[in-house]
Structures are given as structure tokens and as C-alpha cells.
Amino acid sequence: MSDAVLIETKDAIALITLNRPDKLNALNYDLIDRLMAALDTIETDAGIGAVILTGAGERAFSAGADIREFSGTVRHGPNTAIRDFVRRGQAMTARLEAFRKPVIAAVNGLAFGGGCEITEAVHLAIASDRAQFAKPEINLGMPPTFGGTQRLPRLAGRKRALELLLTGDAFSPARALEIGLINAIVPHDELLPAARQLAGRILRHSPLAVASIITAVTRGLNMAIGEGLQVESEQFAAMVPTSDLREGLAAWIGRRPPSYSGH
Numbered sequence: 001m002s003d004a005v006l007i008e009t010k011d012a013i014a015l016i017t018l019n020r021p022d023k024l025n026a027l028n029y030d031l032i033d034r035l036m037a038a039l040d041t042i043e044t045d046a047g048i049g050a051v052i053l054t055g056a057g058e059r060a061f062s063a064g065a066d067i068r069e070f071s072g073t074v075r076h077g078p079n080t081a082i083r084d085f086v087r088r089g090q091a092m093t094a095r096l097e098a099f100r101k102p103v104i105a106a107v108n109g110l111a112f113g114g115g116c117e118i119t120e121a122v123h124l125a126i127a128s129d130r131a132q133f134a135k136p137e138i139n140l141g142m143p144p145t146f147g148g149t150q151r152l153p154r155l156a157g158r159k160r161a162l163e164l165l166l167t168g169d170a171f172s173p174a175r176a177l178e179i180g181l182i183n184a185i186v187p188h189d190e191l192l193p194a195a196r197q198l199a200g201r202i203l204r205h206s207p208l209a210v211a212s213i214i215t216a217v218t219r220g221l222n223m224a225i226g227e228g229l230q231v232e233s234e235q236f237a238a239m240v241p242t243s244d245l246r247e248g249l250a251a252w253i254g255r256r257p258p259s260y261s262g263h
């Protein structure tokens with residue numbers, strides 16, 4: 001049995017560890033499939049309210065798609081390359097982006113290629129002061145394929161993204177913070193506690209409200225504002241009949257802390 005992805009749940013937080021440290025947690029097909037399966041399990045587990053994603057070992061969050069494996073796929077031509085490699089990677093980042101529980105990347109080291117694309121796709125990211133980022137696909141004679149040409153320009157702006165995409169040069173956590181790729185930089189040893197603390201600040205709220213905000217923001221960003229406002233209305237309308245909304249309002253009016261059931 002492969003253990004390319006580890007899951008450990010504590011205090012309603014699932015810690016997912018990308019676990020190929022001797023390959024700098026390169027994303028081979030097995031790891032991607034296991035990550036998708038882990039998300040399926042977490043999605044339906046009402047006891048889990050947030051996800052932290054990190055990398056095993058001292059060096060890497062992830063050094064990106066497994067170059068040896070996808071080189072083999074590329075040799076079979078465009079149809080196979082799109083089906084087995086591109087769609088698989090794009091499905092992974094899209095699933096992370098649309099996940100209805102907050103996903104926080106705890107970037108513990110190198111986040112190159114697909115590792116950077118995961119960081120772009122998740123909802124929140126905290127980096128160790130030892131992290132390093134890069135969009136190095138250009139060095140391989142190719143463009144990024146797991147959403148890396150689409151999400152970074154939306155996050156950082158077109159010219160900042162194009163500089164990173166076209167040069168392939170590595171960049172620091174300070175630069176990642178400046179361009180909006182991560183939320184914070186912390187000393188290496190404080191990375192997981194900081195990610196847990198951030199998750200805790202979200203977990204005190206209604207999981208239904210959390211999910212509706214993630215969906216409205218994620219879908220809305222890729223729409224014209226009129227359509228985005230429609231998504232916002234729909235998300236609010238879906239909350240109106242819930243106990244959580246009644247509880248949140250009653251708790252405020254009654255000057256007491258809320259206690260949410262997630263219903």
C-alpha cells in the first residue's frame with residue numbers, strides 16, 4: 001500500500017501530509033489520486049472543519065509534478081498527455097480551490113511548479129521562513145499545467161505573474177507575501193502551530209457560513225460582478241432556513257457566544 005499521502009485528524013482539523021520526502025514530495029499520479037481520495041473522505045466527515053496541507057521532510061512542500069513520470073506520458077502524444085497528466089493535475093487544484101471546508105497550505109520548504117500551483121489554489125497559506133517558491137516549468141520547455149497560468153495572474157496581477165512564469169526564477173517567502181500568494185511567514189518551527197491557530201480562528205464560526213463564503217468568493221472571482229452578486233444572494237438564501245443563522249443572530253441579540261450545530 002502506498003503512503004504517498006498521510007492524514008491525521010486532531011481538534012476537527014485534518015492534517016494532510018504529502019509524503020514522498022526522498023523525491024521532494026513530487027506529485028506523481030498515485031499521490032494526486034490519493035490526495036483526491038483523502039479530500040473525498042474529509043468532505044463527508046462532519047467531525048472535520050478544516051484542512052492543513054503540508055509536506056513531509058525537511059526540504060520540500062512539493063517540488064511539483066513528477067517529471068520522470070509525466071515525461072513518459074508526454075511521449076504518448078497530446079491526447080494521453082492531456083487525459084492522464086493535465087486533467088488530473090487541474091482536477092486536483094480545482095478540487096482544492098472549490099473545497100467547502102477551508103484548506104490552509106503550510107508551506108514548509110520548496111514549493112516549485114505544482115507545489116506552487118497548490119499554494120495558489122488553496123484558500124489560505126502560511127509559509128515557513130525556509131520556504132522557497134518558483135514557477136520553473138519554463139526551464140523544462142513547457143508552460144505550467146495545473147492552473148499555474150490562470151490563478152497566479154488573478155492573485156498577483158498579470159505583470160508580476162508573467163515575470164515569474166517567464167523567468168522561472170525562484171522567489172522568497174517575502175516576495176510571495178508581497179504578491180498575495182501567501183498570508184503570512186512564520187519561523188520554521190512555528191509553522192504547524194500557526195496553521196492550526198489560523199484554522200482555529202475559522203472553526204469557531206458556523207461551518208455553513210464558512211462554506212458559503214468560500215463558494216461565493218471562489219466562484220465570484222471568475223465571474224462578472226453581477227453574476228458574483230447572484231452567487232452571493234444564493235449562498236445567503238441557502239443559509240436563511242438554517243439553525244446556524246438563527247443561532248448566530250439570537251446569540252448576538254442575547255449577548256452570548258453562539259453555539260453552532262452545522263445545520
Ligand code: COA
Binds near residue numbers: 023064
Ligand atoms: N519530479 C520528479 N522527481 C523530482 C522532482 C520532480 N519535480 N523534484 C525533485 N525530484 C527528485 C530528484 O530526482 C531526486 O531524486 P533522486 O535522488 O532519486 O535522483 C530527489 O527528488 C532530490 O532532488 P534533487 O534534484 O537531487 O535536489 P536538489 O537540491 O539538487 O534540487 C530542485 C532541488 C527543486 C532545484 C530540483 O529537484 C528540481 O529542479 N526539481 C524539479 C522542479 C520542477 O521543475 N518542477 C516543476 C515540474 S513541472
